Amino acid sequence: MYMRPESLENVRTHYCAGCGHGIIHKLLAECLDELEIRQNTILVAPVGCAVLAYKYINVDGLEAAHGRAPAVATGLKRARPENIVISYQGDGDLLAIGAGETLHTANRGENLTVIFVNNAIYGMTGGQMAPTTLEGQKTLTSPYGRNAAEVGFPIRACEMLDTLEAPAYIERTSVHNPGAVRKTKKAIRKALEYQISGAGYSFVEVLSMCPTNWGVDPVTGASWVKDAMIPWFPLKKFRDRPAENAEKEAS
Amino acid sequence: MKRGIPRIDAERCKGCGLCISVCPKTILSRSEDVNSQGAYYAFCHDENSCIGCNACALMCPDAAIEVHAPEEVA
Ligand SMILES: Cc1ncc(C[n+]2csc(CCOP(=O)(O)OP(=O)(O)O)c2C)c(N)n1
Ligand code: SF4
Ligand SMILES: [Mg+2]
Numbered sequence A: 001m002y003m004r005p006e007s008l009e010n011v012r013t014h015y016c017a018g019c020g021h022g023i024i025h026k027l028l029a030e031c032l033d034e035l036e037i038r039q040n041t042i043l044v045a046p047v048g049c050a051v052l053a054y055k056y057i058n059v060d061g062l063e064a065a066h067g068r069a070p071a072v073a074t075g076l077k078r079a080r081p082e083n084i085v086i087s088y089q090g091d092g093d094l095l096a097i098g099a100g101e102t103l104h105t106a107n108r109g110e111n112l113t114v115i116f117v118n119n120a121i122y123g124m125t126g127g128q129m130a131p132t133t134l135e136g137q138k139t140l141t142s143p144y145g146r147n148a149a150e151v152g153f154p155i156r157a158c159e160m161l162d163t164l165e166a167p168a169y170i171e172r173t174s175v176h177n178p179g180a181v182r183k184t185k186k187a188i189r190k191a192l193e194y195q196i197s198g199a200g201y202s203f204v205e206v207l208s209m210c211p212t213n214w215g216v217d218p219v220t221g222a223s224w225v226k227d228a229m230i231p232w233f234p235l236k237k238f239r240d241r242p243a244e245n246a247e248k249e250a251s
Numbered sequence B: 001m002k003r004g005i006p007r008i009d010a011e012r013c014k015g016c017g018l019c020i021s022v023c024p025k026t027i028l029s030r031s032e033d034v035n036s037q038g039a040y041y042a043f044c045h046d047e048n049s050c051i052g053c054n055a056c057a058l059m060c061p062d063a064a065i066e067v068h069a070p071e072e073v074a
Helices: A020-035 A049-056 A069-079 A091-097 A099-108 A157-161 A178-196 A218-232 A241-250 B018-022 B055-059
Strands: A041-045 A060-063 A084-090 A113-118 A169-174 A202-207 A236-240 B005-008 B028-030 B042-044 B065-068
Touching (some): A020 A049, A049 A060, A091 A099, A099 A113, A113 A178, A157 A236, A169 A218, A178 B055, A202 A218, A218 B018, A236 A241, B018 B055
Parallel strands (some): A041 A060, A084 A113, A169 A202
């Protein structure tokens, strides 16, 4: 009824107990199996806790410098359009040091897929404030809570990319409960299908748990996604151009 | 009624407890002893009550849970 996906390597991951990265890796592996694209997929790993993602998912992989994953993915996809190219990134990687690459890759409408793991913190380096850290959220570098007057408000990536003309598919999902996990898999699968059909740039943001650096147990972490993150980062399909076009044609 | 049998790989489990928190039948619990990683792994204490909903397997960050159909394991 539920079997471990074949595209997942038979190894133990280094992720903390209850970390959302593990759930998202598993969903990606399930999609690679179902779409039968494991053999020709290239995963660009970020600098962040997912730095070893290609050791856990049985695909070819490339490691990009911090924030540069979509630029590396762009080069890969342009040189090898026959491959499926996935850029997997955290919030520090995608919205801080790599904000420029993120924006311009989307703006060019590159035919690749970005999976954005938003855990509202820099996980790998021990819990510093990220561009998506919530107002009032305490981190190592915001010990009194994020103060928007000083460092700005948390950035909403989907909403920002949704102002651009080129992207084909933009959705925000979450992995805080089984229903949300199911929806996340659907979104990842759709994004990959669009890349396969050449529809263009697809972006899936997944709200995810970092219980270790939030200083909570994993179950409380999952609740925090629902109670604190979702109100600021609403779960929504922002754009689905291929479906919208098909609808227009039909009417 | 739909039935299932959760198979939890105790060695792979990190003891996060997400599966325990989402099981609608509350038939998963934490072990009293630890695995080789030192984790208090999850286990099912009442397989007969499993409804095969896959909630535990979906939530597991370590893909340590499979849910089998009763005839598969019989
Ligand atoms: C050029 C450069 N600057 C800074 C760092 C330090 N660094 C490593 S990971 C990271 C941020 C990780 O956070 P995120 O992208 O949110 O990933 P997470 O671990 O939360 O999944 C930073 C700043 C680095 N490795 N390279
Ligand atoms: S530090 Fe956070 S993001 Fe990194 S592995 Fe641990 S829980 Fe996951
Ligand atoms: Mg992060």
